[in-house]
Amino acid sequence: MAESKFSEDTISKVGIILNDQSTGMAERFRALFTLRNIMGATAIKEISRCFTDPSALLKHECAYCLGQIQDTSAVPILINVLEDLSQEAIVRHEAAEALGALSSTTTHDIVIPVLQKYTTDAAGMVADTCCIALDLIEWKQVYNTELLMSPFNSFDPAPPFEQGNLSCWSNDYLNSSLSLFHRYRAMFSLRNINSTEAVEVLLKGFMDSNPLFKHEVAFVLGQLEHPAAVATLKSKLEDVTENHVVRHECADALGSIGHEEYREVIQRFISDPEPVVSESCIVAMDMFSYKTSDEFQYADGVSRVE
Numbered sequence: 468m469a470e471s472k473f474s475e476d477t478i479s480k481v482g483i484i485l486n487d488q489s490t491g492m493a494e495r496f497r498a499l500f501t502l503r504n505i506m507g508a509t510a511i512k513e514i515s516r517c518f519t520d521p522s523a524l525l526k527h528e529c530a531y532c533l534g535q536i537q538d539t540s541a542v543p544i545l546i547n548v549l550e551d552l553s554q555e556a557i558v559r560h561e562a563a564e565a566l567g568a569l570s571s572t573t574t575h576d577i578v579i580p581v582l583q584k585y586t587t588d589a590a591g592m593v594a595d596t597c598c599i600a601l602d603l604i605e606w607k608q609v610y611n612t613e614l615l616m617s618p619f620n621s622f623d624p625a626p627p628f629e630q631g632n633l634s635c636w637s638n639d640y641l642n643s644s645l646s647l648f649h650r651y652r653a654m655f656s657l658r659n660i661n662s663t664e665a666v667e668v669l670l671k672g673f674m675d676s677n678p679l680f681k682h683e684v685a686f687v688l689g690q691l692e693h694p695a696a697v698a699t700l701k702s703k704l705e706d707v708t709e710n711h712v713v714r715h716e717c718a719d720a721l722g723s724i725g726h727e728e729y730r731e732v733i734q735r736f737i738s739d740p741e742p743v744v745s746e747s748c749i750v751a752m753d754m755f756s757y758k759t760s761d762e763f764q765y766a767d768g769v770s771r772v773e
Contacts, residue, residue: 475509478502482513488520492746493753495525503532511536515544523555524715524746530558534565535622542566542574546581549593556590557712557743560679563593567600568614568622575604592679592712595647599624602648618659619690624683625651627659637668647680658687666695673703678710685713689720697724701732704744714739715747722751730755 484490484498499517502510517529530548533541548554548562563582570578582601588594603625607613614622625648628636639645640653654672657665669691672684685703688696703709704717718736721729733752739745 473505473507478505478507478509478513481505482509482516485513486516486520492522492525492749496528496750496753499525499528499532503535506536506538508540511538511541511544515541518544518548518554518558522742522746523557524743524750526554526558527561530561530565534561534568537569537622539569539571539574541569542578546578549581549585556593559585559588559590560592560596563596563600564624567596567603567624570600570604571607571613575608579604591677595677595679596624598646599648599651602646606648617655621690623651623655625655627656628652631656633657633660633662633665633668640668641671643675643677647677650680651683654683654687658691661691661693663693663695666691666693670696670699673699673713678713681710681713682716685716685720689716689723692724694724694726697721697726697729700724701729704732704736711741711743714741715743718744718747718751719754722748722754725755725757 481498481501485495485502487495499514502514511533514529514532518526520526526548530545533545545562545566549559549566551559554562563585566578566582579601582597582604585597586594586601588597603614606626614626617623617627636653636656640650640657642650654669657669666688669684669688673681675681675684681703685700688700700717700720704714704721706714714736718733721733730752733748733755737745737748737752739748
């Protein structure tokens, strides 16, 4: 367990903000990311208290942050979330993804059977995520290694390929006959190229039929903050026939990119009837303000959400 330089009283005060349902969503997200950056037992405890909250968006972000902390003491918490069928699919999916990301040699034997149990879950995004997480754990075991932090300060659900080029990664990324884990590896490889050409390939991923895949595309585009992606992200947010998980991630990405001409579209969907989308737009507007000002809103300067 990581030691924290912050007192338990200070961390608990941040936890109070996170868990206070009368506090605005943007401020609660700032509190969550502060706890993620603090790490340690008390921070994990405060984050775990939030899984009783009515906001699916906030709970799914809590699961994401527990995976990013990379502390295996969070494994039992995430297993409970995944196994809780009363939790929304977006929350359970994020718990499964986090289990894959932080599971290590000391926890594989506990995590693998749970993930296997839900590979046939009625919620497709939960089932698919469990398969991806199992493939990641297998990759860790085969190569006797752990995930490294990406150039974009994230622990991803799949590692990039060590060898290849834009052409071969593009073909694999768009090949729906390959496993999602393999396609994710190609996706993160393209992300790491960080060029206009790579972004143009990534945008083609929105033509896929799988909402889980498309939501990860939007996440990656938000990390890149590339202007070539903004028009498509705006279009996907505006498409009310699109899965809400994809639209929420597009809102987050637009907030991360912070282009002035797209402030209006984010503002417009704050009243979206889908709570995950409307709350994402609230948080995106806060990120937008951060990106377009000198104010330092987050503990490490990273405003990106999942």
